[in-house]
Amino acid sequence: MGIISTILGTFGFGFGTTIGILIGYYLFIYHQSTDVQASSNLLLNSLDPEIKPLMELDSEAIAKMFPEIPLWVKNPDFDRIDWLNKLIGYMWPYLDKAISNMAKSIAKPIIAEQIPNYKIDSVEFEMLTLGSLPPTFQGMKVYATDDKELIMELSVKWAGNPNILVAAKAFGLKATVQVVDLQVYATPRITLKPLVPSFPCFANIFVSLMDKPQVDFGLKLLGADVMAIPGLYRFVQELIKDQVANMYLWPKTLCVQIMDPSTAMKKPVGLLNVNVIKAIKLKKKDFLGGSDPYVKLTLSGDRVPGKKTVVKHSNLNPEWNEEFDLVVKDPESQELHLIVYDWEQVGKHDKIGMNVIPLKDLTPEEPKLMTLELLKSMEPNEPVSEKSRGQLVVEVEYKPFKEDNIPDNLDDPNAVEKAPEGTPSGGGLLVVIVHEAEDLEGKYHTNPYVRLLFKGEERKTKRVKKNREPRWDEDFQFPLDEPPVNDKLHVEVISTSSRMGxxxxxxxxxxxxxxxxxxxxxxRINDKYHLIDSKNGRVQIELQWRTSS
Structure with missing residues (x-):
């Protein structure tokens, strides 16, 4: 029976295969003839189309015939802006770097906030460049309103060649995700409001999308093209469209504040002259019983960086006699904040004490000598400590401007303070401000600090742990008897680790x-310098030369 079953099974398989081939061949020939006939009919129709003048076609038919036609041709409300495309084309190498750095700075705190939720050690941009192809603006529509605002609607197309490489580390493993061949089509509405008389003449930028954006890109995970997975490409596209639309589709907006509207609307009305004279019996902050004090001055409601005195090393009764001029915009509400810090070579500078002077308490054109008790903070509920933090002696004078007599250089970004009293007439004060660094790479660790060498003196910033883009904002001062026209400053970025072994x-x-x-x-020079012996590392250093004249 086994042999008979095998013979019958083999015979059945051969017979069924033969019948299947014959039926399939018949169906193929039958459908092929039908498709060929249909194709022939379509070809004959295309050879004899219905011809109409363009003027008789509606706008929808013309748009289908010429899908790439710019908006300023199809819609008379949109203006042609070839000049803007040329400008962006020339500026794109610089805009690429600026936008990439801005994207990093915006994404960095967001990533730092989210990664603890997913047990990821770190997420970093190994490469972020927008490529060599700039976006193209196909037209712009400007809306006129009665409010103090400017509304622009843009049509943007970008077929770029960016290279965005993100590395994620978790459980000792590293995975890289790369975004390439990005194509975007969007119609953003940009609103600048309110319009103010202070540069750049608007306080906020509001951005929203008038339609869902069209986004197309390639995504590589560990070198493999993820978008080649069936069904994933369309899913990711729709996901991005929906997520972006949920956040920014009109009337929802993204708001970017440029300046405080309440202060931007106000013009300078005077100068506050502050003479920081001395401090008395300051609190000891150092381990050996001393302090290295300096004073920082700021006006409330002002986004201009504060001003500082020089550091007086190992002195609990320092004398400065340094004068500063601060621009006043609202003497009824602004306050002068005075904070005394203990300078530290490594780590955060300790606050010794502080106090404030309301400008409304000052009589214009009358110098006022004040001895201020230093407090831990200005919080009303802060318990008063019996132990004194010391006193600060200052002389302040508010000098209001006369009408139509406002100085032109009040907001000059290159203006520097004068050197402190007692500086030699032929010399001055060299101030080195170490702001930040970016794209640092350590082979074994990245815990950077900056070391300055100038005329045999060595100064160091604090160390920032596990950070490729650290920020210090520390300043160092070098009193000199003559201008350093032939001198050089050596700046070195170093990483150290306290791990044993x-x-x-x-x-x-x-x-x-x-x-x-x-x-x-x-x-004054404020620039970013490329680091020698580093692949992409840069450090931002601000240099000031202050003289008494």
Missing amino acids: LIQSKEALGYVVINLADVVSNR
């Missing part, structure tokens, strides 16, 4: 040597 506990991340002749002639 590391072979490389100290690692150089790059350095730069800065000639100081330009600082003397320009009085």
Whole structure:
């Protein structure tokens, strides 16, 4: 029976296969003839189409015939802006870097806030560039309103070649995601409001989308094209459209504040002259019983960086006699904040004490000598400590402007303070402000600090742990008897680790040597310097040359 079953099974398989081939061949020939006939009919119809003049076609038919036609041709409300495309084309290499750095700075705190929820060690941009192809604006529509605002509607197309490489580390493993071949079509509405008399003449930027954006891009995970997975491409596209639309589709907006509207509407009305004279019996903050005090001055409601005195090392009764001029916009509400800090070579500077002076308490054109008790904070519920933090002696005078006599250089970004009293007439004060660094790479660790070498003196910033883009905002001062026209400043970025057992506990991340002749002639330079012996690392250093004249 087994042999008979095998023979019958083999015979049945052969017979069924033969019948299946014959039926399939018949169906193929039958359908092919039908499709060929249909194709022939379609070809004959295309050879004899219905011809009409363009003027007889409606706008929808013309748009289908010419899908790439710009909006300023199809819609008379949109203006042609070829000049803007040319400008962006010339500026794109610089806009690429600026936009990429801005995107990093915006994404960094968001990533830092989210990664603890997913047990990820770190997420970093290994590469972020928008490529060499700038976006194209196909037209712009401007709305006129009675409010103090400017409304623009733009048609943007961008077929770019960006290279965005993101690396994520978790459980000792590293995964990279790369975004390439990005194409975007969107119609954003940009509203600048309110319009104010202070540069850049608007306080906020509101951005919203008039339609769902069209987004197309390639996504590589560990070098493999993820978008090649069946069904994933369309799913990701629709997901991005829906998420962006939920956040920014009109009337929802993204608001970017440029300046405080309440202060932007106000013009300067006077100057506050502050003479920081001395401090008395300051609280000891250092381990050995001393302090290295300096004073920081700021006006409330003012976004201009505060001003500082020099540091008086190992002195609990320092004398400064330094004068500062602060621009006043609202003497009825603004206050002068005075904070005394203890300078630290490494780590955060400790606050010794503070106090405030309301400008409304000052009589115009009358100097006022004041001795202020230093407090821990200005909170009304803060318990009063019996132990004194010391006193600060200042002289203040409010000088209101006369009508039509406002100085032109009040907001000059290159203006620098004068050197403190007692500075030699032929010399001055060299101020080095270490702001930040970016794209630092350590082979073993990245815990950077900055080391300054100038005329045999060494100064260091505090160390920032596990950060490729640290920010310090620390300043160092070098009193000099003559301008440093032939001197150089050596800036070195170093990473150290306190972990035991590391072979490389100290690692150089790059350095730069800065000639100081330009600082003397320009009085102030604030620039980013590429680090030598670093792949992409840069450090931002601000240099000021202050003189008594």
